[in-house]
Amino acid sequence: MAEVKLADYPRRSFVHRKLEAAGASFVALGDAAIAADFGDPAAEAAMASQLGLADLSVVARCGFKGAGAADWLAGQGRRLPEESNRALRQEDGSLVARLSPGEALILAPLERGEAGLAALDEAWLAGREAGQGPQGYPLPRRDSHAWFRLTGEKWPGTLAKLCAVDLRPAKFPDGAVAQTVAARVGVILIRDDIADLLAFHLLVDSASAAYLWDCLLDAMAEFGGRPVGLSALKSLA
Numbered sequence: 001m002a003e004v005k006l007a008d009y010p011r012r013s014f015v016h017r018k019l020e021a022a023g024a025s026f027v028a029l030g031d032a033a034i035a036a037d038f039g040d041p042a043a044e045a046a047m048a049s050q051l052g053l054a055d056l057s058v059v060a061r062c063g064f065k066g067a068g069a070a071d072w073l074a075g076q077g078r079r080l081p082e083e084s085n086r087a088l089r090q091e092d093g094s095l096v097a098r099l100s101p102g103e104a105l106i107l108a109p110l111e112r113g114e115a116g117l118a119a120l121d122e123a124w125l126a127g128r129e130a131g132q133g134p135q136g137y138p139l140p141r142r143d144s145h146a147w148f149r150l151t152g153e154k155w156p157g158t159l160a161k162l163c164a165v166d167l168r169p170a171k172f173p174d175g176a177v178a179q180t181v182a183a184r185v186g187v188i189l190i191r192d193d194i195a196d197l198l199a200f201h202l203l204v205d206s207a208s209a210a211y212l213w214d215c216l217l218d219a220m221a222e223f224g225g226r227p228v229g230l231s232a233l234k235s236l237a
Contacts, residue, residue: 002028003025003027003036004027004028005033009031009032011032012032012058013034013055013058014057014210015057015146015209015210018213019035019055022227024038024227025037029059029230030058030114034055034059034229035054037231037232038226041232044232045228045231045235047224047226047232048232048233048235048236049153049236050223051151051224051225051226052150052152052225052228052233053149053150053213053225054148054230055147055149057146057209059108060108060118061117061203062120062138063104063140064103064106064136064139065103065136066103066134066135067135068102069102072134073104078090078096079096081097084099084100085098085099085177086098086177087176087177089192093109094106094107094116097177099177099179099188105188105203107190107201144206145203146203146206146208146213147202147203148212149199149200150200150201151200151228151233151236152225153198154223154225155199156169157223158225162215162216163180163187165178165189174192174193175191176191177189177191183212183215185205185212186204186205187203187204188201188203188204194233
């Protein structure tokens with residue numbers, strides 16, 4: 001994909017200044033620009049299998065909360081875990097994480113996912129206007145939370161510096177969710193492997209995004225980790 005200028009797009013990552021300072025080049029993704037690489041795509045692809053950190057904050061995501069929200073999502077064709085703090089991959093490549101009996105977080109796939117999530121928002125609104133929707137409300141997770149993708153087998157040891165949750169593969173299985181604290185800020189951690197590669201999603205309040213990004217980079221330095229872009233993530237799939 002052709003490189004684009006970040007300034008030409010209305011939506012920017014909460015850490016876009018950090019990405020620019022690190023030498024990121026950007027490509028278009030819907031109404032936003034996402035970091036494609038940081039100048040050495042081949043090296044980043046290799047690092048992503050060990051200790052890579054990617055920013056997905058411009059990728060679509062949403063949430064729903066309230067009585068009946070889970071049943072409503074099931075009626076919209078979404079598969080929800082029976083238990084809280086679990087996540088399930090969907091047929092369209094999205095991921096549904098159940099944070100509580102009445103709250104779900106939905107992460108779109110890297111590409112082609114925005115339309116599916118927008119349809120959910122529209123269906124919710126249409127149901128409410130017709131007096132047929134569930135009690136509760138949608139959550140604008142794309143605006144409220146930054147989204148980082150953590151890839152590679154060295155992440156459990158790296159995150160141990162920042163977080164008290166035991167994230168070793170045998171203790172924190174694929175699909176597990178932890179609502180916890182890392183570097184003294186609240187985060188949502190979801191294990192979502194890429195094929196056979198250990199990988200996590202990390203969501204944090206937008207106000208703490210830049211701070212946590214720096215904390216993660218600092219923790220990674222001991223193990224030689226580095227930020228990676230969309231190209232590296234695609235190479236893992």
